[in-house]
Amino acid sequence: MSAARTAAPAAAADRGAGPDSGFPAGSAGSTGSAGGVAGAVAARHLTDLFGDRRPAVHDLYDEVGGPIYHDISRRDPHEIRQVLAAVRAVPGPVLDLAAGSGRLTVPLLALGRPVTALELSPTMRSLLAGRLAELPAAARARCRVVADDMRTFVLPERFGAVVLATTTISLFDAPDRARVLERIRAHLAPHGRLLLSTVEIVPGAPTDSRTPLTGAGGRAYRLHERVDPAAGVRSVVIHPDPPAPDGPVCAGTVRILRPDKVTAELARHGLAVRSVEAMPTGSSRYRDWMIVAEAATASVEPAGIEPASVEPAGVEPVGAGR
Numbered sequence: 001m002s003a004a005r006t007a008a009p010a011a012a013a014d015r016g017a018g019p020d021s022g023f024p025a026g027s028a029g030s031t032g033s034a035g036g037v038a039g040a041v042a043a044r045h046l047t048d049l050f051g052d053r054r055p056a057v058h059d060l061y062d063e064v065g066g067p068i069y070h071d072i073s074r075r076d077p078h079e080i081r082q083v084l085a086a087v088r089a090v091p092g093p094v095l096d097l098a099a100g101s102g103r104l105t106v107p108l109l110a111l112g113r114p115v116t117a118l119e120l121s122p123t124m125r126s127l128l129a130g131r132l133a134e135l136p137a138a139a140r141a142r143c144r145v146v147a148d149d150m151r152t153f154v155l156p157e158r159f160g161a162v163v164l165a166t167t168t169i170s171l172f173d174a175p176d177r178a179r180v181l182e183r184i185r186a187h188l189a190p191h192g193r194l195l196l197s198t199v200e201i202v203p204g205a206p207t208d209s210r211t212p213l214t215g216a217g218g219r220a221y222r223l224h225e226r227v228d229p230a231a232g233v234r235s236v237v238i239h240p241d242p243p244a245p246d247g248p249v250c251a252g253t254v255r256i257l258r259p260d261k262v263t264a265e266l267a268r269h270g271l272a273v274r275s276v277e278a279m280p281t282g283s284s285r286y287r288d289w290m291i292v293a294e295a296a297t298a299s300v301e302p303a304g305i306e307p308a309s310v311e312p313a314g315v316e317p318v319g320a321g322r
């Protein structure tokens with residue numbers, strides 16, 4: 001099982017943004033407020049796991065959850081081979097959207113291409129800066145870290161490849177997915193490609209699962225997942241194993257987006273699907289898909305003029321709270 005694919009979407013989803021989340025209150029996409037059906041699924045899941053003694057719950061990308069996500073995902077190879085193969089097929093600079101702590105950014109840099117890593121969470125950018133600092137100077141010099149929201153970002157150039165992996169698209173509701181895809185389309189060079197992954201649940205799979213995970217630092221974690229097919233969401237809870245009475249516990253819900261739904265949305269944004277490839281999951285519960293879509297013609301809208309906030313690679317990020 002892929003820790004990153006499982007934990008990542010677990011991460012954000014519909015949880016409330018707050019002072020600790022690293023996201024401005026009300027910023028959706030990653031961590032919009034857990035209302036409605038998704039919120040109810042998550043609340044029931046947490047109550048079933050912890051009863052009335054439920055500890056404080058964190059977002060997986062905030063200052064508590066971010067280091068846990070980083071530890072779990074750091075050595076996770078899921079999707080990397082497919083992403084690198086698809087990026088190699090097109091020339092030009094690469095945009096790693098929702099770069100997190102650099103799970104994909106670092107292998108992308110090894111291709112020798114310029115890579116822009118865009119990430120909203122200050123904690124994740126700080127962890128990314130730490131990873132970049134371990135790289136040779138030449139690789140670091142090819143990387144630009146941008147603190148911005150992928151629903152609204154504006155960068156001066158267009159990219160040969162835009163990577164939106166680790167099922168990050170599942171963090172967004174339909175209106176926000178439309179905003180993300182519009183921004184991606186505006187930043188793709190003619191014939192540039194979007195590489196996007198999504199996950200669907202195998203029909204009839206058990207709704208609840210518990211999985212032991214080991215972080216890169218050797219720490220043990222427990223991952224709990226609950227799928228609610230009727231609600232179209234997956235609730236995910238992660239905590240160190242054994243759990244401490246006062247936490248930390250990280251939780252979230254993410255949407256379940258079938259590849260046909262995603263490809264229809266891509267088509268509506270002028271992104272022609274070139275391939276939909278099944279990826280190995282190591283799980284009978286999930287099907288993971290890598291979708292490659294191409295911008296057939298130049299976008300009519302200029303990509304933009306100025307990035308919102310650019311951080312030199314390997315330097316402590318600024319602009320927290322964006």
Ligand SMILES: C[S@@+](CC[C@H](N)C(=O)[O-])C[C@H]1O[C@@H](n2cnc3c(N)ncnc32)[C@H](O)[C@@H]1O
Binds near residue numbers: 104120150171
């Ligand atoms: C599923 S993780 C993927 C991280 C990394 N690409 C990886 O493979 O490990 C999703 C990332 O999206 C970031 N994120 C969530 N909402 C965002 C937004 N609106 N704009 C930019 N980044 C966002 C989160 O902070 C998190 O780092």
